Amino acid sequence: MTTDKLTIIPPGHPLTGRVSPPGSKSITNRVLLLAGLAKGTSRLTGALKSDDTRYMADALRAMGVTVDEPDDTTFVVTSSGELTQPEAPLFLGNAGTATRFLTAALALGKGRYVVDGDEHMRKRPIKPLVDALNALGVKADAPTGCPPVTIDATGQFASHRVVIDAGLSSQYVSALLMVGACASDPFEIELAGAEIGARGYVDLTLSAMRAFGATVTQPTSASWRIAPTGYTAADYHIEPDASAATYLWAAEVLTGGAIDIGTATADFTQPDAKSQAYMAQFPNMPAEIDGSQMQDAIPTLAVLAAFNRTPVRFVGIENLRVKECDRIRALSTGLNNIRDGLATEEGDDLVIASDPDLAGQTLPADIDTFADHRIAMSFALAGLKIAGITILDPGCVAKTYPAYWNALASLGVEYAGTDGGTL
Structure with a gap:
């Protein structure tokens, strides 16, 4: 247009x-990231090809993941399971899912990463997620409380339990859930209060994680426990x-x-x-x-x-x-x-x-x-x-x-x- x-x-x-x-934007960006964190080749069919998902795919490419697009609704993702340090800041436009999910996932890498977006993304809050990462021993900084976010990662967490305020967005919880499976020990997430925006999207996250081999239990309605299984490449059809x-x-x-x-x-x-x-x-x-x-x-x-x-x-x-x-x-x-x-x-x-x-x-x-x-x-x-x-x-x-x-x-x-x- x-x-x-x-x-x-x-x-x-x-x-x-x-x-x-x-295809679902929410599911496409979840499974793109999970495929990028999994060892091997994953075939994602029924996918959405749009600005938001291209930002995610391009960010993965910048970190050493091979993302092929054989047709208009398919991504084929081949990864070593690691996200290498990109040569430049990751620009994610106004893609909230890509920005929040990658901010957490970059804690699994080694080196300095910068996550940024356009003028609109720079007004969208990310402080609760940054605070949670710092509580886990990850050095993360977002001076305005919104992107850009700088992450100095060591590839591990100093702590494996975190309390997150998800009142503004369920994406903060989804971001931590997805990285939790790649931790070295069982990973626990607890809500600060019972409020969570759009809880149904957390269910989408859990379903996608399990499709790539994760094991998640929910001791209470406000907490999750993720086993340190990592992810296995999988074929996944997106609704x-x-x-x-x-x-x-x-x-x-x-x-x-x-x-x-x-x-x-x-x-x-x-x-x-x-x-x-x-x-x-x-x-x-x-x-x-x-x-x-x-x-x-x-x-x-x-x-x-x-x-x-x-x-x-x-x-x-x-x-x-x-x-x-x-x-x-x-x-x-x-x-x-x-x-x-x-x-x-x-x-x-x-x-x-x-x-x-x-x-x-x-x-x-x-x-x-x-x-x-x-x-x-x-x-x-x-x-x-x-x-x-x-x-x-x-x-x-x-x-x-x-x-x-x-x-x-x-x-x-x-x-x-x-x-x-x-x-």
Whole structure:
């Protein structure tokens, strides 16, 4: 996508057809790292090829891992099981999974490593993970509490037990879990308090670890014990991305269509699949939705809620303020650009003043995506029912769903570009 803005033309008919979502970003970046830490050759099929996963793959290559790409959905990873010191800092764009997972994994190397990202990643907190690494005897430093992070690694931990504050992100726990299997002794992780953002993503991590030979037990709901097994190369098939599927599920119910994504909702293991149950209730979604365990689906649900019959309050979403952008602010800003008063921020809650009569209106609005793929993709849904919705920086979807605009077009959606012509 080369245009700097894209106006959605409401199709005026139900969207029907088949679209296959890309592979799961969350799973792809987990298994890429695990394959890089395993001795031997792993074949990862059904993988996502996007900005986020390319940052991870390129970082592994920079540290001596061979990562081949025989086709559009496969990575073949060959590794000695060690990550050598790269010649330059690892630049990871705004890929949160790659940044957090590698920050922990680099403790297994030897020498100085620097993990950095773009201007957006440099605003995303990583201090709890850095503090945990220091408690394990790893010298790690992030002066701003966000990337860049410098790790001086010796290849071992001075301690094998750590307490981590995972209130901001479950990725901190996942990062430590994955490196724990490579320690010299049994490795224990305990939560500081019971709060953890999107616990379901920890379950994804555990499933991937076990597929590569790890042994993990959970003595309590807030602690894990990882045996020092290391990892063994494996072949792994990655399921479709549930977060990407949310846009197609929402487009289906919003237009009264029938979109076959090739995977039953019940077959997804990712937390965002839980959002489909709320979409199935549209236009009678509940008055309150707790988004704590399906955070990446909230932008989709919030835009869909604008067309609901009754108002919807989203709670448990405070972590959205430290995603690729402040998603609560981005959602309220975009919705209020469509119609003033459509969204209200009440603390960290987001309240949508739903109105089914928005459908069919012409309400010209430029949607600032804040370079956030999920803001771009979710607000495209508003353009299916409202004329005049223009997405700024539509190319940002390349972060996780490069073919998104083509996918909607395959269902009959048309666009107007910067020249006003149909694309």
